[in-house]
Amino acid sequence: MSTKGAVALIVGLVVVGVGVVVGDRFAASLVEDQLAGQVESRLEVTGTPDVQIGGFPFLTQLASGTFxxxxxxxxxxxxxxxxxxxxTVDARGVRRGxxxxVDELEASLTLPVSAVQDAVAERTGLAVTxxxxxxxxxxxxxxxGVPLAVTFAPRVEGGRLLVDTTSLSLGGLSVDAASLPGGLGDRLVDLEVPVDGLPDGLALTDAHVVTDGVRVTVAGTDVTLEAP
Structure with missing residues (x-):
């Protein structure tokens, strides 16, 4: 084959290849938009969800039912x-049905401080901020009638979100939990913040404080998600 013919063939293959990529990504974009719309319609969300489907070719994944x-x-x-x-959600090996x-799934979200506040108030029976x-x-x-300040640090143990008391100050003076009246100190130990409704196969793995609450991560393998 002549150089001219070879160049023409290569250019032709590139053009066809680009057409396949564009068509494939266009189809993926349509499905991504549909999925984002379903998230908006089925959940109480703020903002437009951003859904991305990775891997190429997409159409092969669509036909097989596995992304x-x-x-x-x-x-x-x-x-x-x-x-x-x-x-944020990151899922690998997602099968329709x-x-x-899902083979592997990891998700992170921020719980508001009100979730911890409600848990502390319920456990202590006191008005808490x-x-x-x-x-x-x-x-x-x-x-x-004496102000009590309690410092907490979140942690995950056995798939539960707990907050540990790290310091106590009663009336501006440092105290230990045992000195608090009415057994209050015992109610500030192993205090659990409920995180309910996780799908089968998912469990809490990490928690840390961020500027607007507690950032938690859930992860798992062989996760089962009921179709909406």
């Missing part, structure tokens, strides 16, 4: 009545 990599980002979602923010199954204090949380309440 190699799917990610989603949502500004805010109300989950079980709790307003969460900055929700009822139920939907919780704020972010650096890398920890600080709860303020009154005990027999």
């Amino acid at each position: 190699s990599h799917v990610t989603a980002d949502v500004d805010a979602v109300v989950l079980d009545g709790v307003p969460t923010t900055d929700v 009822d139920p939907i199954t 919780v704020v972010v204090q650096g890398e920890q949380l600080q709860a303020s309440m009154d005990v027999l």
Whole structure:
């Protein structure tokens, strides 16, 4: 084959290849938009969800019913009545069906300080205000008319979100939990913040304080998701 013919063949293959890529990505974009619309219609969200389907070719994945990599980002979602923010999802090996199954899934979201505040108030029976204090949380309440400040640090143990008391200040003086009246100190130990409704196969793996709440991560393998 002449040089001219070879160049023509290469250019032709490139043009065809580009057409395949454009067509494939166009189809993926349509499905991504449809998925984003379903998220908006089925969940109480703020902002437009950003759904991305990775891997090429997409049409082959669509035909097989298995997607190699799917990610989603949502500004805010109300989950079980709790307003969460900055929700990110990273899923690999997603298979369509009822139920939907996922080989590997990791998701992160930010719980508001109100979730911790409600848990502390329910456990102690006191009116409580919780704020972010650096890398920890600080709860303020009154005990027999004396202000009590409690500093908490979140952790995950056995798939549960717990907050540990790291310091106590009663009336401006450092105290230990045992000195608090009415057994209050015992109620500030192993305090759990409920995170309900996780799909089968997912469990809490990490938690840390951020500027607007507690950032939690859930992860799992062979995850089962009921089709909406």
